[in-house]
Amino acid sequence: MNDHFADIFTETACPSQDQLLAYVEGKLSPAERHNVELHLQDCDLCSEAVEGLSAIQEKDKIPGWLREAKWNVLKKLRRKNHKRRKQDFYLFIGIVALVIILLAIGLYWAYHFSR
Structure with missing residues (x-):
């Protein structure tokens, strides 16, 4: 590096x-x-x-603007992280459902062909 x-x-x-x-x-x-x-x-x-x-003409308002800007950035980051977690959850559920379906098909075939 x-x-x-x-x-x-x-x-x-x-x-x-x-x-x-x-x-x-x-x-x-x-x-x-x-x-x-x-x-x-x-x-x-x-x-x-x-x-x-x-x-900036109104310098006395700058601290308030900075706090507001920081708050808005934090809100957007939280919203983005929440959306990402929600997408990850749906992906996880999809994978689990796919695995269950594949296991069910495998068990059906194993049972059906073992006869």
Whole structure:
């Protein structure tokens, strides 16, 4: 495996959503602001997030929007998982029914040809 991707799921030094929002709103201390700016120079994802947050006029509504977006994603994932489980259940029932039918046919043939 490529060593470049070995730690892809480790936690990064990216600022949290709250820190980025506080940065955009100008609520960070000078030291915290400096640390975020240093990070923004190297992280395109966070830079784009800050750019997007800066474009929003009603910044006080952003936390509510984030909660709503997270909730909607979770609902869709639950619905998708439920649908998948339902399909798996029907597949299982179909396989069990097929096995029972094949066993019944096999037992019938065995009984019929043994006479």
